Amino acid sequence: DAEITQSPRHKITETGRQVTLACHQTWNHNNMFWYRQDLGHGLRLIHYSYGVQDTNKGEVSDGYSVSRSNTEDLPLTLESAASSQTSVYFCASSEGASGNTIYFGEGSWLTVV
Amino acid sequence: GEDVEQSLFLSVREGDSSVINCTYTDSSSTYLYWYKQEPGAGLQLLTYIFSNMDMKQDQRLTVLLNKKDKHLSLRIADTQTGDSAIYFCAESTMGRRALTFGSGTRLQVQP
Numbered sequence: 198d199a200e201i202t203q204s205p206r207h208k209i210t211e212t213g214r215q216v217t218l219a220c221h222q223t224w225n226h227n228n229m230f231w232y233r234q235d236l237g238h239g240l241r242l243i244h245y246s247y248g249v250q251d252t253n254k255g256e257v258s259d260g261y262s263v264s265r266s267n268t269e270d271l272p273l274t275l276e277s278a279a280s281s282q283t284s285v286y287f288c289a290s291s292e293g294a295s296g297n298t299i300y301f302g303e304g305s306w307l308t309v310v
Numbered sequence: 311g312e313d314v315e316q317s318l319f320l321s322v323r324e325g326d327s328s329v330i331n332c333t334y335t336d337s338s339s340t341y342l343y344w345y346k347q348e349p350g351a352g353l354q355l356l357t358y359i360f361s362n363m364d365m366k367q368d369q370r371l372t373v374l375l376n377k378k379d380k381h382l383s384l385r386i387a388d389t390q391t392g393d394s395a396i397y398f399c400a401e402s403t404m405g406r407r408a409l410t411f412g413s414g415t416r417l418q419v420q421p
């Protein structure tokens with residue numbers, strides 16, 4: 198079955214370190230998204246991509262970057278981790294235009310100490 | 311910008327109906343969704359409704375949309391303990407593929 202997987206599922210890192218969260222989908226979806234989930238805020242969009250070499254900033258993009266070198270992967274990089282980036286990160290993907298179902302990965306729990 | 315609001319918590323008894331409410335501000339919202347998140351898991355799409363509809367029923371789930379008041383609700387009939395989870399309302403508009411989420415409503419079902 199096609200799926201979307203995230204790794205690592207849990208990570209503890211130190212302030213100032215660079216961290217990369219991986220996201221891989223096997224549906225061949227053109228759209229991919231990264232959200233963070235924090236208590237009281239729901240899910241907020243960090244970055245998104247509509248295809249290879251396309252990346253766009255979401256509402257909370259400061260301190261994060263993404264790259265899309267192929268259809269299947271959208272890694273999320275925290276250039277210099279901060280305690281405010283302790284969160285649960287969800288990758289998601291969808292096909293085509295607006296209104297199509299967005300599928301979510303299982304989440305990556307990141308703690309910055 | 312877009313804003314989606316939900317109450318944070320709802321507690322019901324097993325067998326009762328649950329109604330989770332959501333309001334949104336973007337009058338151009340075209341697609342409205344309900345997602346369910348169980349502990350330690352990702353989000354699972356429960357159901358969705360297009361803005362040109364006012365009701366959608368899917369087994370125990372009923373979605374009602376009042377476009378004039380920008381109010382969306384999810385009714386779960388015969389609520390079971392397995393329905394305990396966080397429920398997120400989300401919306402998007404034509405041309406925007408990402409979703410804007412509410413803060414989630416935690417549903418607790420008591421035996």
